Amino acid sequence: MELLTIGAFARLSGLTPKALRLYDDLGLLPPARVDPGSGYRCYDPAQLEQARLVAWLRRLGMPLARIRVVCGLAAPAAAAEVAAYWADCEADHAARRDLALALTEELSGTGVMAMAAGDDRLEVRYAAATDTGRVREHNQDVAFAGPRLLAVADGFGPGGDRAAAAVIDALRPLAEGPAAGDLLTALQDAVQEANEALPGLPAGAGAGQAGTTLTALAWSGSRLALAHIGDSRAYLLRGGELFRFTHDHSYVQRLVDEGRLLPDEAAAHPQRMLLLRALDGDPGSVPDTARREAHAGDRYLLCSDGLSRVVPEAHIRDALRRAADPAAAVQHLIGLANAAGGPDNIACAVADVVSRPAHAPAG
Numbered sequence: 001m002e003l004l005t006i007g008a009f010a011r012l013s014g015l016t017p018k019a020l021r022l023y024d025d026l027g028l029l030p031p032a033r034v035d036p037g038s039g040y041r042c043y044d045p046a047q048l049e050q051a052r053l054v055a056w057l058r059r060l061g062m063p064l065a066r067i068r069v070v071c072g073l074a075a076p077a078a079a080a081e082v083a084a085y086w087a088d089c090e091a092d093h094a095a096r097r098d099l100a101l102a103l104t105e106e107l108s109g110t111g112v113m114a115m116a117a118g119d120d121r122l123e124v125r126y127a128a129a130t131d132t133g134r135v136r137e138h139n140q141d142v143a144f145a146g147p148r149l150l151a152v153a154d155g156f157g158p159g160g161d162r163a164a165a166a167v168i169d170a171l172r173p174l175a176e177g178p179a180a181g182d183l184l185t186a187l188q189d190a191v192q193e194a195n196e197a198l199p200g201l202p203a204g205a206g207a208g209q210a211g212t213t214l215t216a217l218a219w220s221g222s223r224l225a226l227a228h229i230g231d232s233r234a235y236l237l238r239g240g241e242l243f244r245f246t247h248d249h250s251y252v253q254r255l256v257d258e259g260r261l262l263p264d265e266a267a268a269h270p271q272r273m274l275l276l277r278a279l280d281g282d283p284g285s286v287p288d289t290a291r292r293e294a295h296a297g298d299r300y301l302l303c304s305d306g307l308s309r310v311v312p313e314a315h316i317r318d319a320l321r322r323a324a325d326p327a328a329a330v331q332h333l334i335g336l337a338n339a340a341g342g343p344d345n346i347a348c349a350v351a352d353v354v355s356r357p358a359h360a361p362a363g
């Protein structure tokens, strides 16, 4: 059979000569013959069928490595591989669509969903609990969930339990009624006052010796205010995907940020407990703050490191996806941390944002 020149083969297959040279280099579509003198490539007409399949798979956006897998399979298995690839694409697309929508609304501040959700049409269902875990003798974690506030605090050092409880107590008024004035300012003020009034800490104690972390979400309708200091965390489950929106103020996180430690190595680092910032009575201990917009269907999780250090985020995500309500989510997450050894106290607070029935009064 007469071989085709690379130009003729390119025209008939719909692939460019440049692409054909690349696919040869990758072993995906080697020519039938390469002239030993000129290096000129020639192709067998019988190769056209595979070349056209490669061209179509490229138009589908399939990576070359996966195309090589498809080309190595018999027809029924190749069809299944293409179907599996497309299912992956659709799942990825759906997750990115939700993220793009959330970012658009976040950046514009006046998103369509945010306006449609309106302050008086959202309500929150919530639950919180702590557990001593399986190793520690005392529980220094505190968790709170109420109609307008979600908070966790992880006390450490001598008096850490009292520090955590005092900080949460100081925030309770935010849970009971609409904040006078700006919500984020009210939250910041409450945290600052709580920090300056911290009881029971040894004189001169600083971060790393005694104090408490705090991660708190206060909300009014669809508007959320976040205050965060330490290594407790805030997560959002939206559209089935889990997003963390706090940054740990810890020594290992700094090493990760500087590229000196891989994220997977942080949990086992000997100085993993060392905090760079916490509420410790020092006026310079200032939390990160942020405003966010809640959507109906959002599920928020605040947790101490007793959960996040021992339970992989994929497992946290799956537990949040499956739980029927916030109370079930909290209990399941605490169970996961204990099943992983429960080396530390565990605090979890979960809130669901739901649309209020049309006839129900605003709370």
Ligand code: MG
Pocket (backbone or CB within 6 Å): 154, 304, 305, 306, 344, 345
């Ligand atoms: Mg802890």
